[in-house]
Amino acid sequence: MARRRASQFLAGYCCSKSRSVVRRPPLCSQEPASISAPGLSHTHGKATSMFKPPLKLHWKLSSQTSCDIMQVHYSRTYGIHQRSFTSAAINIQRNPSFSKLNSDDICYFKSMLGDKNVVQDEDRLSAANVDWMRKYKGSSQLLLLPRNTEEVSKILRHCNSRRLAIVPQGGKTGLVGGSVPVYDEVIISLASMDKIISLDKGISPFTIQHSSFSVNGILICEAGCILENLNSFLANEGFIMPLDLGAKGSCQIGGNVSTNAGGLHFIRYGSLHGNILGLEVVLADGTVLDMLGTLRKDNTGYDLKHLFIGSEGSLGIVTKVSILTPPKLLSTNLALLACKDFLSCQKLLLEAKRELGEVISAFEFMDSGSMDMVLAHMDGVRNPFQSSLYDFYVLIETTGSDESYDKAKLEAFLLRSMEGGLILDGAVAQDINQASSFWQIREGMSEATVKAGAVYKYDLSLPVENFYDIVGEMRARLGEKAKVVGYGHLGDGNLHLNILTTQYDNNILAQIEPFVYEWTSTHRGSISAEHGLGLMKADKIHYSKSPETVQLMASIKKLLDPNGILNPYKVLPQSMLQ
C-alpha cells in the first residue's frame, strides 16, 4: 500500500493503465519523475496499472444468479441478525382480488416454458422468496425463468387474465424489498435472459494509426445481463458502462434500469435517464412495447421509456436495454484522503468540481465509524493509513484521456488542497492492487453493516450543506443504544445513513422513524436517493412527493396495470390503488 504522511503523499504516484488497443506506448514509465511540490520532500512511487479490478468481492454473490447458490451464501454470511418483514410484519393485507395459483396455471407454464423453467423446488423457492439482507420474505410457490421476450409476454398475458400477481426478479441486490414477493406472487426471474445483442461500434475498421477503435458505443442487451459481465465485455471493446455499483457482480441491468440505480460514477455520467437510449418493456397485459431506440436524440412523441426507468417493475417488465456507453479512457487515478471535519470534505468537493471538473469520476465519502466498521468486519480490508482513524475520508477518482495531463491536474489539486489544510493525510493508489483495496473499503461498507449487527439502512438525498447533520442528530437522539455511521456519494448529495444495534428492536425503530423521514422532508431531501421505495417505503412517498404528483402516479399505474398484478404492495401506498 502506497501510504505516505501528509508531507509526502503527493510525490510519485502514477496510476494509469493502457488499454489492450492503444496507438502509442503508455506515457507512464515504471519509474516516473518525481513531482516537485514546493516545500515538500519527495519520494518516487512505483508506477504500474491502476484500473479497478474486474472482480469485486462485496455484494458479489455469484456471477450466476441461481437461487440455490444464493441461499448457501446467505446462510453462511448473514445468519445472525435477521428480521424477516413478512406480510404480517408490514401490516399489509393480501389483495383479495388476486387469484390463487392452480394446477392449470402450472400446466400452462410448463407447456410454454418447459419443465425446468417452471421451478417449484422448495429450496430454490425459499431462496427466491427472501432478499439479500434476509429482511423481506415472501411465500411464492412458483418461480418462472422465461428465456425471451415472447415468453415474458405470454406469462404476463396469462397472469393478467387470471389475475395472478407477479414480482419481476433481477439480481435481488436491492435494499428495500422490491424484488421479492410479499405474499404468493409468481416470481418471474430474468436471469435466463442474459444475451448481449449488439454493440454499435460505429464505423470501423479505420486506417489511421489504430484499427479497432469504435465511436458510438451503443450497447443493446437483454435485461438479465449482469452489470459486471457487461462491463467486462465492453472493456475489451474500449467502452465502459456508465454506472458502477458495489453490487455489480450480481445485479442485472434490467434491475438497474427498473430501480434507476445510481452508484459510484453518477457524478461523472449522470442518471440512467440520461444514458438509457431505449427499452423493450412488456406491459401487464402482455403487450410488448418496442422502444428499443439507439439514437442519442429522438423527439418523436412522449419519451415513454422514462416511465419505466425507476418504476421498480410496477408498470412493466424491462426485457431489453439500449444504453450509451462512454469510451474507456486511458488514464485513471484514485486517491484516498483524510479530512479533519465535514466542512473540509465539502470544501474539497467544491474545489474538485472546479479544478478537476471534466476528469472527476467519483467523489465518495466515509466517516470514521464507517471506516472502523469495514476494517472490523470485512476480510482483507486494511487501514490505508498507519495512524488510528481520522474523522472523515474522501475517495476521489479521476478518469481522462491523457494520463500525463490528468495526473498533473490531480497532483496540482492535491497539492493545493493540502496546502490549504483541507487534507490531513492521503494515499494515492500506485497499482491495480492498491486501487482495488481502496475501492474495497468503500464498496465493502454495505456488507460490513449487515455483518456488524442489526442495521437500519436509509438512503437519503440531501443538500450538501445538510448532508452530515442527520448523523449527528441521530446520534444525539439514540445515545448509547446504537452506533450511527454515514457514508455515500457526497458528489451527488447521497448519504447512506446506517444505524447499527445489537438486535432489531421496535422501540429503537420508533425512535428512528418517522423522525428520519420528517427530518429529510423538512430539509427538502429525498427519502430514497437511489434505492427506490420498494416495500419498505411505499407508504412513505408523501415525505418526498406532493399529493397531486402521487395521485397522478396512481392514475398512471391504474392505466398501465388495471388489475394491479405487477409487483403489488410496492412503490405506491396500497390505499391509492384500490
Add this chain to the structure above:
Amino acid sequence: MARRRASQFLAGYCCSKSRSVVRRPPLCSQEPASISAPGLSHTHGKATSMFKPPLKLHWKLSSQTSCDIMQVHYSRTYGIHQRSFTSAAINIQRNPSFSKLNSDDICYFKSMLGDKNVVQDEDRLSAANVDWMRKYKGSSQLLLLPRNTEEVSKILRHCNSRRLAIVPQGGKTGLVGGSVPVYDEVIISLASMDKIISLDKGISPFTIQHSSFSVNGILICEAGCILENLNSFLANEGFIMPLDLGAKGSCQIGGNVSTNAGGLHFIRYGSLHGNILGLEVVLADGTVLDMLGTLRKDNTGYDLKHLFIGSEGSLGIVTKVSILTPPKLLSTNLALLACKDFLSCQKLLLEAKRELGEVISAFEFMDSGSMDMVLAHMDGVRNPFQSSLYDFYVLIETTGSDESYDKAKLEAFLLRSMEGGLILDGAVAQDINQASSFWQIREGMSEATVKAGAVYKYDLSLPVENFYDIVGEMRARLGEKAKVVGYGHLGDGNLHLNILTTQYDNNILAQIEPFVYEWTSTHRGSISAEHGLGLMKADKIHYSKSPETVQLMASIKKLLDPNGILNPYKVLPQSMLQ
C-alpha cells in the same frame, strides 16, 4: 480572422479567458510560445479571450418577446418566400367538441388577469398567430399573459371546464408549428413569467484562496426566462446552462423543456432528461403539479417530470424549471476545420471522442452548400479560409478546467489529425471576436436557409455511418430543381437536411415526402431529432415509433387531458385521440 494554410494553422493559438473571479492569473499570455509541429512552419498568434460572445445575432429576434417586435422583424426579413400552413392546408378539421370563445370568457380573463394581459389587439394577435418562418398560421382571437402559476392554473381550469382549446407559447422559435394556434385556440404566452427564483450555490463563502465560488449550481426559474438571459445571469455566478442553441436570444426555458431542445452542447452535457432536476407543471384541469425538486438523485416513485420534457405542451404547461447547471470552466478553445470528404469528418469525430474525450463540448458539421448559403445570405459572416469552399467543415469546441493542459490536448489532436490527412485546412479562434465569427457561421445556417428561398427543413437523427447519405440521395432525386444542403450536430448524429427551391411547390414536396421519412425509418433513424413533431409531423410519428408505443402515448394524453384542450392537433395523430 486567424486563418492559416494547412501547414501553418496549428501554431500559436490560445483561446481562453479567465472568469471575473479567478484564483490565479491566466496562464495564457498575450504572446504565447509557438507550438512546434514537426515539419511545419510556425507563426505566432495573438492570444486574447475567446469565450463565445454573450450576444448572438442569428435567430435572435429580441430579448423581449413581445409580439409586435417580432412582427416587424418578420416582415423585414422573411417577407419573400412564405407558405402559411393554415388549417386548410394541412387538412385537419377543427375539433367540433371545442367551444368558441365568448364575451363571458373575456370578462372572466380580464377580471382575473387585468385588461392589459388579455390581448385582443389585431396586430399583436396576428404576430402571435404565426410562427417564426411564417409557415404556420392560426386564427386565435385571444392572447393571455399570465404572471404566475396561479393565473395559469385559473386559465386552464376555466378553459377546461368550457372546453376552450389553448396553445402554450414560449419564444416561438420552433420549426414544426408547435407553438402557434392551428384554429382559434387561446394563446397562453409565458413571456411575463421570466423571474429567476434561485441559484443554489452551495456552501459559501469560502476562505480558501477565493471567496465566491459555488458548487451546486441548481437554478430555479420561471418558464418564460429567455435562455440567453439565464446564461448571462449564470456566467456571473460561475455556471453555464447545459444547453445552447442558435435561438438562445428568443427561446424560453419552458419551451426548451417542452420540446426537449438539444442544441450545440448536447455532446457534452447530454439531454435535458439528464439535466432537468424538477418541474412545476399545470395540468389541463388547472391542477398544479409540484415536482420542483432540486436533488440530483430522487427515486421516490415514478419520475413524472420526464413525461413533460418533450411533450410539446400537450400534457401540461411547464411553469417553473429546476435545472442542474455545470460550472463555467476556465478554458475554451474553438477550431474550424476543413475536410476533404464526409468519411474524414466521421474519422475526426471518432478521434476527437477518444482523444479529447472529457473536454469536447461541441462537434458541429457543415457541408459546402451550407457554408456557401450562410456566406451569401448572412450579413457580416465571412469565409474563414482564403481559398474557395471546401467540401466539408467541422467546428470543434473544447471546454476544460485548465487552459494550458486543455490547449495542449487540442493542439496534439489537431497535429495528429492533420498529419493523418483528416484535415485539409483549419483556423483556431484567437480571441472572442474570432470565436464569435466562427459560431456565427454555424448558428446563422437556419436563418440563412430561410433567407435563401423556399426551404423544406428536416431534422433527422441518423446513425453516424448513414448521416450524410440522405443528402446525396435527395440530390439525385431532385436534380436541378432544388439545392440540397446538410449541416448539424454530427457529434450527436443529428442532421439538419435543408432543401432549397425558388418557391414552395407541392410537386417537389411530393418528391421529398414521404421519401425522407421512409428513408429515415429504414435506416433506424428518427424523423425528429430535436425539433419535436408539432403540427408538421404529428401524423408521421409512426415512422419512428411502434404502434403499441403510440397507442400508449394516446392513452396517456387522454388520461391527462381528457378534453384534449392542450395544444390540439399537435404531436399525435388526431385520429388516435377521438
